[in-house]
Amino acid sequence: MKDTFKIVIAEMKKQHRHNFHSYSIYFSLLLWPIIIFFNTYYTYLSFDLTKAPVFSGLINSKQSLLIFLITGFIGYNFFYSMVQSAWQMGAERQNGTLETIILSPANWLAVVYGRSLGALFQNVWMFSTFSILIIISSRSLEVNFFTQIPIAFFIFTLSATVWGGLMNVIFLFSRDAAILNNVLDDPMEFFSGVRVPTETFPVWAKMISVIFPLTHSLTIVRGILLKTNIAWMEAAIKLSISLVLLFILTIVLLKLVEKNIRDNGNITFY
Amino acid sequence: MLIATNLSKKFVYKESKGLFKKKLIVKNAVNDVSLKIESGKIVGLIGVNGAGKTTTIKMLASLIKPTTGEILIDNLDIIKEHKKAKRIINLISGGERNIYWRLTAQENLEYFGALYGIPKDVLNQKIETILEMVGLTESKDIPVERYSKGMKQRLQIARGLINDPKYIFLDEPTLGLDINIAKELRSYIRKLADDENKGILLTTHYISEVEELCDYIYIISNGYIVAEGTPDELKEELSTKTQVVLTVEVLTEQAEVELKDILECKAEVTIEGENIHTIKVISKENFTAEIIRCLSSHNVSILNMKLMEPDLEEIVLNVLRRSE
Missing domain, CATH: 3.30.70.980 (YebC, transcriptional regulation domain)
Incomplete structure (x- = not known):
C-alpha cells in the first residue's frame, strides 16, 4: 500500500514536471475555458430567459445562471484535464518511456491514477480562478464558501480521477484509442449538462446522461452551491454506483491490457 | 544464474488485404532458444536485424511472455512471477529514448526509483552514487534535452542500475555513439560484471565489442541459436x-x-x-x-x-x- 501511494505521488510529480514547466502554461490553460464560458453565458443572455423553460427551478436569476455555467465548466475541465494525461500516453509509447514503466514492478493501477491525478495542480489553479468568479457573481446568493467549495472540489477531484484512470487504461490498449476518446468526450460535455440542465432533456438523452459520472457530480455540486432541493441521497448513490462501476471496469480492462501487452509485445508500436 | 530453456515466441497479427479483408499472419520470431547467463559474466547475443535478438531480450526482461519455454533466475520462474523478477533485472536500450527529456537526470532517476518502491533516503543516496559512477553529477539538474547523445546513454545506464539489478540486458548500448564514448561505456560494462558481479546479456552489431567484452557468445539467426561458445571456442570450431x-x-x-x-x-x-x-x-x-x-x-x-x-x-x- 505504501509503495502504491509512493508510485501515485511519483507519477503526479512527473506529470506536473513534464507538462507544467512554465507559468505561461497555467495562464494559457484558462484562456479557452473562459472564452467558451463567456460565449455560452452571453448566448443565454441574448434571449428573454424569463420566458424560457430552462429559467425555472435551478436557474431562476442571472446569478444562478452564472453559477450554473461556472460549475458546469469547472466540472467539465476537471474531467477533461485528467483525460489529457491519457492523450499523452501516445507520446510515452513513442519515447519508449511507457516500456520503461512496464519494465518496473510498479502497480499499473497506481500508475494510471497517478497519471490522472497529475492534472491536480492544474485543476487547483483553474478551480481557484473560477471560484473567484463564483464569489463575485453570487453576492446575492447565500453561498458558504468555506464549507461548500472544498466539498465541491473533493467531488470533482474524486470523480474526474476515476474517469481519468479509465481513459488512461483505454489508451494503453492501442495507439488508435484516441477515436474512443473522441466518441466519449463531446457527448460527455453535452449529455452531462455542462451548459444545459439535464432536466430539459428528452427521456432517451436523460438515459445516456446517467452513464457519465460528470452528470451526477454536477447535480450534487450545483445542488450545494445553488441551495436547491435536490434529492441528495439519490444523486450521491448514483454517483457512487457510477464510480464503483468505472473502477471495476478499470481493473478488468487493466488485466486485459496487461495480458495483451505481454502476449503481443506491441507497447513500442507508434 | 539465469537459465532460459527452449524459448519460443509466436506473434499473431492481422494484415489488411484490401478494404474489408484481413489476413491472420503468424510469425515465429524466436524458436527453441536456450541460453545461460552467470553472475559476473558478459554473454553476447549476436545476429542480423530481425534475427530475434530483441524478442529474446524482451522475453528475458519479462516484457513479453514466451509462447513456450521456461526462464529461471536463481530458481525463480520469471514467467509466472514476473512482478518479482522485475525487481532483480533491468533492460538498457541504446539510443536516446526511454527517458524523459524535459526532466533533469535527478528527476528522471527519482521517478524511476519510485516505481521500484525504493525509500526516499535510500533512493537519494543511490542516485548520488550512480550519477557519480556515470559521470553526470555536475549536470544532474540540467534538463535531459540539453544533454549530448553520450550523456543520454550514460543516463540510460544510470536508470538501468537504479534497482541494483542482478542481471542486466543491454540492447545495443553503444548504438550511434562516437568511439571515445563507446570505449568508455565498454569499460564501464566490464566493470559492472567484474566489480559488481552483475550477469550481463549484450546484443550488438559491433563484433569488436563482442570480442572485447563477451565471455560467451550465442549467434542467433532466423530465431534459432545457430552457434555458441566462448570467442576462442568459436574461432577454433568455426574458423575457415x-x-x-x-x-x-x-x-x-x-x-x-x-x-x-x-x-x-x-x-x-x-x-x-x-x-x-x-x-x-x-x-x-x-x-x-x-x-x-x-x-x-x-x-x-x-x-x-x-x-x-x-x-x-x-x-x-x-x-x-x-x-x-
Missing part, C-alpha cells in the same frame, strides 16, 4: 582459415619444392617476389611450426612473419551465411 605471411630472403628452389610438398592438399600457398620473397599460406589449421622448420632446414632467412588468426566477424558472417 588461418593466414601466415612470411617475408624471406633467398628462397631456394629446393626449399620451395619441399614447402609445397609439406603443405600439399592442406593449404593454399602463394609465393611472390624475386630476391625477397613473400610466402602466403592460407589453411584451416595452423602450419606455422612446419613452415619455420622447413625454411630453417634450408637456411632461408625469415625477415618477417605475420600470423593472421580468423577474426570473429568473419566467423559470424560464415555461420550466418550457412544458416540461411
Whole structure:
C-alpha cells in the first residue's frame, strides 16, 4: 500500500514536471475555458430567459445562471484535464518511456491514477480562478464558501480521477484509442449538462446522461452551491454506483491490457 | 544464474488485404532458444536485424511472455512471477529514448526509483552514487534535452542500475555513439560484471565489442541459436582459415619444392617476389611450426612473419551465411 501511494505521488510529480514547466502554461490553460464560458453565458443572455423553460427551478436569476455555467465548466475541465494525461500516453509509447514503466514492478493501477491525478495542480489553479468568479457573481446568493467549495472540489477531484484512470487504461490498449476518446468526450460535455440542465432533456438523452459520472457530480455540486432541493441521497448513490462501476471496469480492462501487452509485445508500436 | 530453456515466441497479427479483408499472419520470431547467463559474466547475443535478438531480450526482461519455454533466475520462474523478477533485472536500450527529456537526470532517476518502491533516503543516496559512477553529477539538474547523445546513454545506464539489478540486458548500448564514448561505456560494462558481479546479456552489431567484452557468445539467426561458445571456442570450431605471411630472403628452389610438398592438399600457398620473397599460406589449421622448420632446414632467412588468426566477424558472417 505504501509503495502504491509512493508510485501515485511519483507519477503526479512527473506529470506536473513534464507538462507544467512554465507559468505561461497555467495562464494559457484558462484562456479557452473562459472564452467558451463567456460565449455560452452571453448566448443565454441574448434571449428573454424569463420566458424560457430552462429559467425555472435551478436557474431562476442571472446569478444562478452564472453559477450554473461556472460549475458546469469547472466540472467539465476537471474531467477533461485528467483525460489529457491519457492523450499523452501516445507520446510515452513513442519515447519508449511507457516500456520503461512496464519494465518496473510498479502497480499499473497506481500508475494510471497517478497519471490522472497529475492534472491536480492544474485543476487547483483553474478551480481557484473560477471560484473567484463564483464569489463575485453570487453576492446575492447565500453561498458558504468555506464549507461548500472544498466539498465541491473533493467531488470533482474524486470523480474526474476515476474517469481519468479509465481513459488512461483505454489508451494503453492501442495507439488508435484516441477515436474512443473522441466518441466519449463531446457527448460527455453535452449529455452531462455542462451548459444545459439535464432536466430539459428528452427521456432517451436523460438515459445516456446517467452513464457519465460528470452528470451526477454536477447535480450534487450545483445542488450545494445553488441551495436547491435536490434529492441528495439519490444523486450521491448514483454517483457512487457510477464510480464503483468505472473502477471495476478499470481493473478488468487493466488485466486485459496487461495480458495483451505481454502476449503481443506491441507497447513500442507508434 | 539465469537459465532460459527452449524459448519460443509466436506473434499473431492481422494484415489488411484490401478494404474489408484481413489476413491472420503468424510469425515465429524466436524458436527453441536456450541460453545461460552467470553472475559476473558478459554473454553476447549476436545476429542480423530481425534475427530475434530483441524478442529474446524482451522475453528475458519479462516484457513479453514466451509462447513456450521456461526462464529461471536463481530458481525463480520469471514467467509466472514476473512482478518479482522485475525487481532483480533491468533492460538498457541504446539510443536516446526511454527517458524523459524535459526532466533533469535527478528527476528522471527519482521517478524511476519510485516505481521500484525504493525509500526516499535510500533512493537519494543511490542516485548520488550512480550519477557519480556515470559521470553526470555536475549536470544532474540540467534538463535531459540539453544533454549530448553520450550523456543520454550514460543516463540510460544510470536508470538501468537504479534497482541494483542482478542481471542486466543491454540492447545495443553503444548504438550511434562516437568511439571515445563507446570505449568508455565498454569499460564501464566490464566493470559492472567484474566489480559488481552483475550477469550481463549484450546484443550488438559491433563484433569488436563482442570480442572485447563477451565471455560467451550465442549467434542467433532466423530465431534459432545457430552457434555458441566462448570467442576462442568459436574461432577454433568455426574458423575457415588461418593466414601466415612470411617475408624471406633467398628462397631456394629446393626449399620451395619441399614447402609445397609439406603443405600439399592442406593449404593454399602463394609465393611472390624475386630476391625477397613473400610466402602466403592460407589453411584451416595452423602450419606455422612446419613452415619455420622447413625454411630453417634450408637456411632461408625469415625477415618477417605475420600470423593472421580468423577474426570473429568473419566467423559470424560464415555461420550466418550457412544458416540461411
